[in-house]
Amino acid sequence: xxxxxxxxxxxxEPDATGRFGSFGGCFVPESxxxxxxxxxxxxxxxxxxxxxxxxxxxxxxxxAGRPSPVTVCDNLSNELGVRLLLKREDLNHTGSHKINNxxxxxxxxxxxxxxxxxxETGAGQHGVATATAAALFGLECTVYMGEVDMVRQELxxxxxxxxGAEVRAVTSGSRTLKDAVNxxxxxxxxxxxxxxxxxxxxxxxxxxxxxxxxxxxxxxEEARRQCLEILGDDPDYVVACAGGGSNAAxxxxxxxxxxxxxxxxxxxxxxxxxxxxxxxxxxGMRSYLLQDEFGQVLxxxxxxxGLDYPGIGPEHAHLAEVGRARYFSAxxxxxxxxxxxxxxxxxxxxxxxxxxxxxxxxxxxxxxxxPAGSTVLLTMSGRGDKDAEQVMRVxxxxx
Amino acid sequence: xSGAPPAGNPxxxxxxxxxxxxxxxxxxxxxxxLLVPYVTGGLREDWTELLAAMVAAGADAxxxxxxxxxxxxxxxxxxxxxxxxxxxxxxPASVAAELRATDVGxxxxxxxxxxxxxxxxxxxxxxxxAAAGVRGAIVPDLPLEESAEWEADAAAEGVETVLLAAPxxxxxxxxxxxxxxxGFVYGVNLMGVTGERRDLAASSAVLAGRLKAHTxxxxxxxxxxxxxxxxxxxxREADGVVVASALMRMALDGAxxxxxxxxxxxxxxxxxx
Numbered sequence: 001x002x003x004x005x006x007x008x009x010x011x012x013e014p015d016a017t018g019r020f021g022s023f024g025g026c027f028v029p030e031s032x033x034x035x036x037x038x039x040x041x042x043x044x045x046x047x048x049x050x051x052x053x054x055x056x057x058x059x060x061x062x063x064a065g066r067p068s069p070v071t072v073c074d075n076l077s078n079e080l081g082v083r084l085l086l087k088r089e090d091l092n093h094t095g096s097h098k099i100n101n102x103x104x105x106x107x108x109x110x111x112x113x114x115x116x117x118x119x120e121t122g123a124g125q126h127g128v129a130t131a132t133a134a135a136l137f138g139l140e141c142t143v144y145m146g147e148v149d150m151v152r153q154e155l156x157x158x159x160x161x162x163x164g165a166e167v168r169a170v171t172s173g174s175r176t177l178k179d180a181v182n183x184x185x186x187x188x189x190x191x192x193x194x195x196x197x198x199x200x201x202x203x204x205x206x207x208x209x210x211x212x213x214x215x216x217x218x219x220x221e222e223a224r225r226q227c228l229e230i231l232g233d234d235p236d237y238v239v240a241c242a243g244g245g246s247n248a249a250x251x252x253x254x255x256x257x258x259x260x261x262x263x264x265x266x267x268x269x270x271x272x273x274x275x276x277x278x279x280x281x282x283x284g285m286r287s288y289l290l291q292d293e294f295g296q297v298l299x300x301x302x303x304x305x306g307l308d309y310p311g312i313g314p315e316h317a318h319l320a321e322v323g324r325a326r327y328f329s330a331x332x333x334x335x336x337x338x339x340x341x342x343x344x345x346x347x348x349x350x351x352x353x354x355x356x357x358x359x360x361x362x363x364x365x366x367x368x369x370x371p372a373g374s375t376v377l378l379t380m381s382g383r384g385d386k387d388a389e390q391v392m393r394v395x396x397x398x399x
Numbered sequence: 400x401s402g403a404p405p406a407g408n409p410x411x412x413x414x415x416x417x418x419x420x421x422x423x424x425x426x427x428x429x430x431x432x433l434l435v436p437y438v439t440g441g442l443r444e445d446w447t448e449l450l451a452a453m454v455a456a457g458a459d460a461x462x463x464x465x466x467x468x469x470x471x472x473x474x475x476x477x478x479x480x481x482x483x484x485x486x487x488x489x490x491p492a493s494v495a496a497e498l499r500a501t502d503v504g505x506x507x508x509x510x511x512x513x514x515x516x517x518x519x520x521x522x523x524x525x526x527x528x529a530a531a532g533v534r535g536a537i538v539p540d541l542p543l544e545e546s547a548e549w550e551a552d553a554a555a556e557g558v559e560t561v562l563l564a565a566p567x568x569x570x571x572x573x574x575x576x577x578x579x580x581x582g583f584v585y586g587v588n589l590m591g592v593t594g595e596r597r598d599l600a601a602s603s604a605v606l607a608g609r610l611k612a613h614t615x616x617x618x619x620x621x622x623x624x625x626x627x628x629x630x631x632x633x634x635r636e637a638d639g640v641v642v643a644s645a646l647m648r649m650a651l652d653g654a655x656x657x658x659x660x661x662x663x664x665x666x667x668x669x670x671x672x
Contacts, residue, residue, distance in 0.1 A: 017544060027513055029472050029539040030576070031565040031590055172478055173468065182471045189472070190591035192567070281513040281540065282469060294490045295518030296468040 010324055011213070011249075011256045011315065018206020019286075021321060023314035026205040028284045032185075035192045036284075040207040042112050047214060052107065059103045060218065063136065064093045066100075068219075070226040070377070075345040080365040081372040085230065086348070086380040087223045089247060096351065096382030097219055097247045098129035102198060104215035106133035109196040116140040116195040120184040122149055122177035122243065123306030123353065124156025125382055126200030131165035133198070141165040144183040146176040149305045156386055174299035177243075177309045181283050201244025202313035205284030209313050213249040220254020223377055231375055234258040240379040241265050241357040242327065243307035245316045247381035252325060260377075262325035264316060265360040267307035270300030271329040273320050277312075287314040303332040303394065304352035306382075330359035336394065338362050339384065349384035352391070357381075419460065419506040419535040419559045419582035423617045423638075426459045432670040433583075433619055433639025434630070436646055436663050437462040437510070439480035440497070441489025447501045449650055452660030454503040457667030461503065462537070462641060465491050465511035472512075472539045474594025476644040479651055491515055491524070495531035508535035508561060508582065513545070521549045525556035535559045535582040543576060550579065561585050564610055566602035577614035586610050586620040586637060594644045596623035599632050607636035627669030634670055642666055 018024050018040075026036050046052040060066040068091050073084040089097035109117060117134050119141070121127030127143040134141035143160055147169045150157050160167050173179035181204075188197040202209045202216070220238075227235050238255045240248035242264040252262050266274060272288040280289035282297055290298040290310035300310045312327075319325035330338075335352060338359035343349045350358060357378050364370040384391070427433050436453040438446055440463045450461055466481035466489055473481070491511070498507060509528055516524045516538055528536065536558050541549055543562070550560045559582035564573055567590065577584055586607055589600035603620055610618040620633040621641030630640045642663075649659055 025545055026542070027540045027545050028542060029565070029587075030542050030563045030568055031587060033542050033544075033565075033572075034567045034569065172475075172482075178469065182469050185471045186474070186592045190589075192590060279517075281517055283471070284540070286517075289514070291514065291518065293518070294492070295515040296485065297514070 010319065010322070011253050014206060014210050020315045020318035023285070023287050023317040024206055024209055025286050026284060027281045027286065028205045029189065031189050032192065032205070035188070036205050036207065042108060043207055043211045046108055046111055052111065056104055056107055059107070060100060064099045064103060065091065066218065067222045068092055070223060070230060072230060073346050076342060079345060080362065082365050082370055083375045084361070085227065085235065085375070085377045087219060087251065087377060088380050089219060090350065090380045090383035094125070094129045094132050095385060096125040096129065097216060097250065098126045098200060099132065100218055100250065101200065101212050101215040101246060102129040102133035105196065105198045106137045106139065109139060110137055112196060114194050114196045116142070116191065117198045118142045118144070118184050118187045118191070118195055119198045119200060120177065120180035121145050121200065122180065122308055123304065123351070124149070124153040124160070124386060125306060127165070127167070128156050128159050128163070130198045131160040131163035134165060135163050142187065143167050144170050144180040144187070146170045146174070146180050148175045149177065152305050152390055153386060155389065176299070177305065178297065185283070201246040202249040202315060203244040203283060203285055203311060209285065209315055212246050213253060213315060216246050216250025217253035219247060219250040219379060220252060223251060224254040224258070227377055234260050235375040235377040237261050237263060237370060237374055237376040239263045239265065239357045239361055239376060241307065241353045241381060242312060242316060243267070243270065243309045243353065245313040247379050249313060249315055251379045252319070256324065262319070263360065264325055264327040265357045266312065266327060266329045267300070267302035267304055267356055268329040268331040269302040270307050270309055272310060272312040273316065273327040274329050279317070282311050285314045287311050287317045303335060304356065306351070306353040307356060328360050330356040334359040334363065336391065339391065348380070349388070350380055351382035351384050352387045354379065354381045417506070419508065420616065422506050423459060423583055427617060427638050432634040433459045433617060434663070434667055434670055435460045435462055435508070435619055435639060435641045437464060437641060437643030439464040439466055439477065439484050439647060440494035441466065441484040441487055442480050442650055445656060447497050448656040449659050450501065451503050452656035453663045454505050456660040456663035458505060458663060459639065460506045460508055462508045462510050462643065463494065463498070465494055465509055465515055467512040467515055470512060472592055474592040474644065476595065476648050476651070477593050480647045483651065491519065491527065495527050498531035498533065502532065506534035507532055508537060509533050510537040513538055513540045516549060521552040522555070525553040525558045529556040529558050533558060535561050537561045537563070537585060539563055543572070543579060563587050564606065566590055566606050570609070573609060573613050577610065577616065580616065583617040583619045584610055584614055585641070586618055588620050588622040588624070588633060591622065593622055595625040595648065599623065599629045603633050604636050607633070611636060627666050630666050631669050
């Protein structure tokens, strides 16, 4: 029996309670239950509406620059002994895959008749993307960002403000992504009538994990077609980094029905599916979570603000549990090495987040875990411009 | 501190064995309004003295917060109180241990978030709290759709699950929620998080009226009740009020148990007037 016979089709709709296997659900206070139900109904009808779909696809093509190319990395392939293809989400407008999701949620916000977006951001990529969509669609925008991240990603704070968004510093808790999510949820409770919470990843209460994966599945569907053109076959491995896990979910959605091995790479200090995580409830969802023996959520620690999250999207927890995807972690040092390696061999400076995926591949190719000659599609989820200053500070004269 | 209930509070005449709802129904006989103050467990070394002072000043039940790292339904004051309590090494077990040594004579209702309950295991959590004299529980991020397992395990241990109703809850859902809520029904005054507000939200009276039309269980309103006159207004349609952030602000600013007790007594006097 295959895993899908045991569990139902993978990466399809969640069940009626918003669950993927035993993960997901809608753990929100009563004040937000009607909003989540309303959002599910609107998303369901919009996603089934060819007019909505066409508009979404038009904006992605004419504004965001889709389809994003797949680049065959000959130089790095030779060095690693595998055939490496990058799905170039870094070439999208605003510099990452986040634009796919915000275009979808922005259009949905207009369809719901709401006038304001709130969002959380870690690295600033989702905040910039949301501010961009807000400007394009004529919506008000407030972005919550941890105080620590605002320092790490000063340039993105400026970009958001330039785009007309209000950026509010979050000073509670660890002052990073998880606390920004708390603050955005608190805003949403108080403003739900006119505000949509434009959540940036495949996390949060139902329907967000499902909806965001659907808005990101364009990555995987394009990449599969492109791989077939280039390789004449599906790749042996499909690799993506995972904080909340939206680029990984979107990528995996295109390959879950193929024979490709799916690999998600978390930051070592935020590896919810690694040794530190156990199932728990945070931010409206049941998933793997870094927490202590009493259930207090632990603070993730990573060089990458975008992966600095103690949980992971519930569908990833399910894919890991049924064994369809495997999850590994990468540490700060090897991530910096991988970033420099790609820059020097291919002339592509990756964001720190996808540099984690690359770091795992470098390690796995060198150790033989990924056998020589394997074909690998890796999602280059964002470009490194935003991180250049931070990397410069860390590397100092070593670059 | 343990032993006999404090004198001077007619509501504090029951032992631990009485169920929350029964106690509250009895205390509200003749239209007497219910007062439920809140204290963050482990906030300070003397937090159980704060609790005792609240009871002595006329509390009908006390809500005890079990601090959580990510209290998304709470505003700045309760967030700060939670952070302070966690910084002192407070755990659900340490709060339970201190409560076991403290019999204040009114039912205690814990308020916490789902992850603390699920991490311990619903049955174990309920049993640990019941052993500490807790008679009710509020877990805001376990809405109707997610709370059935907890409700059953809590009930088996004699802990009543209090559900929250919001201004946006539609009528059909309100009916189901009232049927499932035990101890009392917690009416959330406003769309927002906990915290002091200058004025009582207009949504308070509307929700209280709707709840009273749906249930004969005690209806207690909370969120943003910062002053005695707001408590009086919120309790007009409802059976009583929860006062939390206003008292925790005082406690965080260093007020003594006596001072906090005096403030609770002012709420009591206003509600009784």
